[in-house]
Amino acid sequence: MTLSRREFLQALAAAAAAGLPLASRPQDETFYDLPRFGNVSLLHFTDCHAQLLPAHFREPSVNLGVAASANRPPHLVGGALLKHFRLRPGSREAHAFTHLDFAQAAKTYGKLGGFAHLATLVKKVRDERGASLLLDGGDTWQGSATSLWTRGQDMIEAQKLLGIDMTTGHWEFTYGAARVKEVVDGDFAGKIEFLAQNVETNDFGDPVFKPYTIRELAGVPIGIIGQAFPYTPIAHPRRFVAEWRFGIEEERLQRRVNEVRGKGAGVVALLSHNGMDVDLKLASRVTGIDVILGGHTHDGVPVPIVVANASGKTLVTNAGSNGKFLAVLDLAVKDGRISDYRYRLLPVFAELLRPDAAMARLIEAQRSPYAGKLSERLALTEALLYRRGNFNGSFDQLILDALMEAKGAPIAFSPGFRWGATLLPGEAVTLEDVMSQTAITYPHTVVTEMSGSTIKAVLEDVCDNLFNPDPYYQQGGDMVRVGGMTYSCEPGAQRGARIGDMRIGERPIEPGKTYKVASWASVAEGARDEGEPAWDLLARYLREKKIVRPSKLKLPRLIGVKGNRGLA
Amino acid sequence: MDAKRREVLKTGGGALALAAAGIIRPGEAFAQEWNKAAFETKSVAETVKALGGGASTPSGSIEITAPDIAENGAVVPIAVESKLPRTQAIAILIEKNPNTLSAEFEIPAGTDPFVSTRVKMAETSNIYALVIADGKYFHAVKEIKVTIGGCGG
Numbered sequence: 001m002t003l004s005r006r007e008f009l010q011a012l013a014a015a016a017a018a019g020l021p022l023a024s025r026p027q028d029e030t031f032y033d034l035p036r037f038g039n040v041s042l043l044h045f046t047d048c049h050a051q052l053l054p055a056h057f058r059e060p061s062v063n064l065g066v067a068a069s070a071n072r073p074p075h076l077v078g079g080a081l082l083k084h085f086r087l088r089p090g091s092r093e094a095h096a097f098t099h100l101d102f103a104q105a106a107k108t109y110g111k112l113g114g115f116a117h118l119a120t121l122v123k124k125v126r127d128e129r130g131a132s133l134l135l136d137g138g139d140t141w142q143g144s145a146t147s148l149w150t151r152g153q154d155m156i157e158a159q160k161l162l163g164i165d166m167t168t169g170h171w172e173f174t175y176g177a178a179r180v181k182e183v184v185d186g187d188f189a190g191k192i193e194f195l196a197q198n199v200e201t202n203d204f205g206d207p208v209f210k211p212y213t214i215r216e217l218a219g220v221p222i223g224i225i226g227q228a229f230p231y232t233p234i235a236h237p238r239r240f241v242a243e244w245r246f247g248i249e250e251e252r253l254q255r256r257v258n259e260v261r262g263k264g265a266g267v268v269a270l271l272s273h274n275g276m277d278v279d280l281k282l283a284s285r286v287t288g289i290d291v292i293l294g295g296h297t298h299d300g301v302p303v304p305i306v307v308a309n310a311s312g313k314t315l316v317t318n319a320g321s322n323g324k325f326l327a328v329l330d331l332a333v334k335d336g337r338i339s340d341y342r343y344r345l346l347p348v349f350a351e352l353l354r355p356d357a358a359m360a361r362l363i364e365a366q367r368s369p370y371a372g373k374l375s376e377r378l379a380l381t382e383a384l385l386y387r388r389g390n391f392n393g394s395f396d397q398l399i400l401d402a403l404m405e406a407k408g409a410p411i412a413f414s415p416g417f418r419w420g421a422t423l424l425p426g427e428a429v430t431l432e433d434v435m436s437q438t439a440i441t442y443p444h445t446v447v448t449e450m451s452g453s454t455i456k457a458v459l460e461d462v463c464d465n466l467f468n469p470d471p472y473y474q475q476g477g478d479m480v481r482v483g484g485m486t487y488s489c490e491p492g493a494q495r496g497a498r499i500g501d502m503r504i505g506e507r508p509i510e511p512g513k514t515y516k517v518a519s520w521a522s523v524a525e526g527a528r529d530e531g532e533p534a535w536d537l538l539a540r541y542l543r544e545k546k547i548v549r550p551s552k553l554k555l556p557r558l559i560g561v562k563g564n565r566g567l568a
Numbered sequence: 569m570d571a572k573r574r575e576v577l578k579t580g581g582g583a584l585a586l587a588a589a590g591i592i593r594p595g596e597a598f599a600q601e602w603n604k605a606a607f608e609t610k611s612v613a614e615t616v617k618a619l620g621g622g623a624s625t626p627s628g629s630i631e632i633t634a635p636d637i638a639e640n641g642a643v644v645p646i647a648v649e650s651k652l653p654r655t656q657a658i659a660i661l662i663e664k665n666p667n668t669l670s671a672e673f674e675i676p677a678g679t680d681p682f683v684s685t686r687v688k689m690a691e692t693s694n695i696y697a698l699v700i701a702d703g704k705y706f707h708a709v710k711e712i713k714v715t716i717g718g719c720g721g
Binding site: 231233234238245246247248251457458461464465468470472473475495523524 | 633635636637638639640692711713715716
């Protein structure tokens with residue numbers, strides 16, 4: 001088969017990633033010439049989800065905020081986001097931060113991220129500055145075939161080479177407590193500090209990880225406190241971290257902040273995997289934190305939100321996902337306290353950055369044992385395939401269709417994950433792309449008999465995790481994707497009253513009747529190790545279909561969200 | 569150090585097992601005081617009544633420490649501290665459980681009014697910490713969510 005023009009361009013991009021010079025695409029690093037400011041800098045990225053290579057990632061067109069979160073960052077999408085942050089429509093930044101005109105803009109500006117390109121940018125920014133730390137907010141070891149098959153080892157090597165100083169965790173824990181401990185005490189020892197103040201043993205409440213660290217930069221003691229994802233044992237099968245307890249642990253955090261201040265820290269930062277809504281609430285209640293460098297909810301927010309609390313102000317940031325962004329926080333610290341700051345969330349445009357040779361070699365070495373298998377071309381997509389969004393994504397719709405067909409079920413559920421790269425119309429769908437949507441340690445597909453009332457209870461439960469007016473009761477994922485049935489959703493309603501009008505075709509779903517529901521990634525005990533992994537099922541489906549045609553995205557009928565600026 | 573503490577407890581667990589098998593009966597002395605009626609109540613109001621109260625007043629002097637979302641509905645850690653003078657008893661009520669009253673602790677004079685236990689919750693519910701102090705009834709309330717789980721981020 002001959003290469004299509006687009007595939008030819010991809011081959012060129014691959015060549016560029018491998019460090020080959022390409023005269024036709026000169027790298028323009030002047031885009032990243034930032035004026036120097038202050039005397040201490042914190043560099044931060046988060047939720048890269050193991051994307052070692054540059055990728056497309058479409059930001060959501062639906063990211064509704066409810067109650068106090070409505071119409072405020074991070075719950076702004078598309079044009080509303082551009083307007084709020086004064087970004088020019090059609091610009092590079094507009095492409096990085098929004099879904100607008102995605103396929104076309106993706107062709108114009110190319111892919112984002114990739115560790116070889118990120119490494120170049122990190123080096124440039126650090127070289128230009130005096131004293132700096134590089135912080136990785138977690139969700140680094142999961143999201144690709146190679147990370148799954150090496151239990152995160154490819155990413156661990158990349159983290160070390162990139163020169164990360166501190167990190168925390170979420171999906172890391174889905175490789176099991178023993179694996180996390182092995183890496184923290186082994187690979188990371190003396191190189192990367194894994195910080196988490198909110199993980200303790202079930203039996204005695206002993207801390208599992210170092211809660212914080214203090215490093216002196218330009219004569220200023222900098223305190224970094226780690227906050228792992230508080231709901232790890234609920235969001236994933238409990239068995240992975242059976243002996244550990246998590247939580248937001250606000251009071252303990254306050255004690256830690258006081259402790260770090262007491263030891264003379266002039267700057268206190270929280271490296272957080274709480275999610276932005278949780279961080280915004282936390283910043284209003286816990287005092288003494290200068291900045292929360294946040295992740296988990298994958299919100300690419302161009303400027304920090306300033307939150308006032310009882311003793312001062314705290315900056316809250318969120319640095320997006322999938323390797324798309326590098327955050328640079330420059331601090332002017334005088335007389336033991338921050339006098340001023342500058343913050344930039346830099347989109348990592350692969351075409352503007354020369355890939356770092358050492359990192360490119362490492363990536364190549366990590367991938368080569370699997371490259372042949374991963375490049376298997378399963379189908380061609382004529383549709384834009386993406387996942388991110390509150391209710392559904394076109395890639396999820398494909399997974400739902402595949403589940404229903406393979407399992408002979410009238411209804412299917414698929415988790416509302418926020419990771420998973422985007423494919424443009426005209427691109428091949430490879431096994432690697434399928435893995436980018438499904439590579440988890442509990443991938444099994446199942447069929448469950450559920451009553452209509454159980455289906456409603458499940459939808460209500462997940463919906464409350466997304467739209468509870470109190471952020472501390474949110475878990476930071478999106479709504480479960482639903483195939484085969486329709487429903488209505490009123491995000492602003494009370495818990496238990498958001499979901500309605502459930503139907504298969506025209507027929508209402510009856511509370512007492514039993515339905516077959518196909519799904520995957522169950523967190524229930526007993527669901528383990530049964531059923532075909534989702535990637536096998538999806539790959540087979542794609543091989544049979546050969547071409548993915550565009551189809552209308554199925555969304556619930558939304559109630560009470562008119563005018564919400566989190567809806568494009 | 570931790571490992572040792574755990575080892576000791578494992579060995580010590582034998583004694584607890586004997587208790588569980590009924591050879592030692594720590595609960596015997598209390599058995600006669602078991603307030604059966606109170607533990608069979610089905611609503612917060614009914615429980616307060618069964619514990620001898622009329623109505624209870626909300627109080628800022630009662631502190632509940634518990635997760636916002638339970639990691640496991642079968643064992644939800646809850647601690648209650650009362651700063652009310654002359655606290656005589658602390659009870660934990662779970663509004664949506666089939667039986668509302670989960671635990672009742674009598675606080676003898678001179679004891680710190682702090683209790684910590686684990687309760688079982690059937691579903692998302694308000695929990696009430698009911699305190700009897702100086703013969704009067706007070707409470708604090710907190711919602712704990714019990715979810716079927718699953719994630720996104």
